Amino acid sequence: VCTGQVWMCVLMLCDCVCVQAQKLLRERLCHQKLPDQPVGLDSQYKHMLELLRRTAVHGESNSVLIVGPRGSGKTMLLGCVLRELMSLREVQKNVLLVELNGLLQTDDKIALKEITRQLHLENVVGDKVFGSFAENLAFLLEALKKGDKSSSRPVLFVLDEFDLFAHHKNQTLLYNLLDVSQSAQTPVAVVGLTCRLDVLELLEKRVKSRFSHRQIHLFSSLSFSQYVDVVRAQLSLPPDFPDPKFSDEWNHISSSRNQTTVRDLCSCFLAVSRVSVSHSTLREADLIEACRLISADSKANVLHGLSILELCLIIAMKHLNDTYDGEPFNFQMVHNEFKKFIQRKSHSIHKFEKPVVMKAFEHLLQLELVRPVDSGVCKVQREYQLMRLMLEHGQVMEALQKYPQCPTDVKQWALSYNLLE
Incomplete structure (x- = not known):
């Protein structure tokens, strides 16, 4: 015992x-x-801190992009900078922070509601009706005026997954935030975090012209x-x-x-x-x-579970992106692209009726591999509603290589599209 x-x-x-x-x-x-100091990012840390300090203390508006691959330390760098910035006595009770994420705020209406919530201005807005996004944002910033009505509280806007905001209709949110950052009325800093090195190419000319073109690049130096x-x-x-x-x-x-x-x-x-x-x-x-x-790509893993028809629609959308430089497309365009492939090249894919193809397209929409350009109430027929593919070229091609028993002609269609034109 x-x-x-x-x-x-x-x-x-x-x-x-x-x-x-x-x-x-x-x-x-x-x-x-957060670490006491970002390892290997001393110069980027000092640059970022000075940039935001000028906004928070001296009321100087700025805009900047932090660009780097996933895991390079973008969020950690910004977190360390904000921690030190908010420890300053003149900043603690003066600066307001608004954090948005392109994966969550999928259109400007949702983003505006989130800005209002984080600024605690729901009661101020009430049931007011505004003619435009710009008027609504201007009202919010005006409501942040101090008691003497002469100066505004500095606002730091952090836009994570910045490239996804470029897919919003007319890029209204980005335009207005960057436009405000150029004006002398309200001290605003717009900080974007993104993995895409080509993010500036996604911006419309009017948006790009209002961006300061400051970029902080992060690459692992360890x-x-x-x-x-x-x-x-x-x-x-x-x-x-x-x-x-x-x-x-x-x-x-x-x-x-x-x-x-x-x-x-x-x-x-x-x-x-x-x-x-x-x-x-x-x-x-x-x-x-x-x-x-x-290290596995979650979206690529989703592609492995698609049907051949759904995979073909993804390839058709990729070709439309390549042909029209990333412009939005609709179901009818995708269906036409798929029909051309079936008629001239494929011997392993059966011909599908249009309602079946539409059902497969809607499944891709449910999986969030495709997203409407305007997620609000749209009166356009669903065949003609504008969409964007939420996959990059590399993700599609990688998924094709690993797709179980993918027909050879489907792979050839994806790989040699330009030769077929």
């Missing part, structure tokens, strides 16, 4: 230690605590050894961990420094989240599997 009790205590102790390690690492990885040190520090248990033996065993991850199998490691969240009492240590295989899952 005594031996059984001893083993029970040992198991309970192991369980407790494992839970403590899991909790500590989950908090470290999930809460996304060496592999520095990168491994950062990852190892995030995954290692601290010296004061209650069980030194467990801590030493866990920290064996540092021995992976020269292992080429973990060179492409992006994050260890999935690996850490799978730790349990029965699987109490982090192994190299866990890291490799986590890297594979995290």
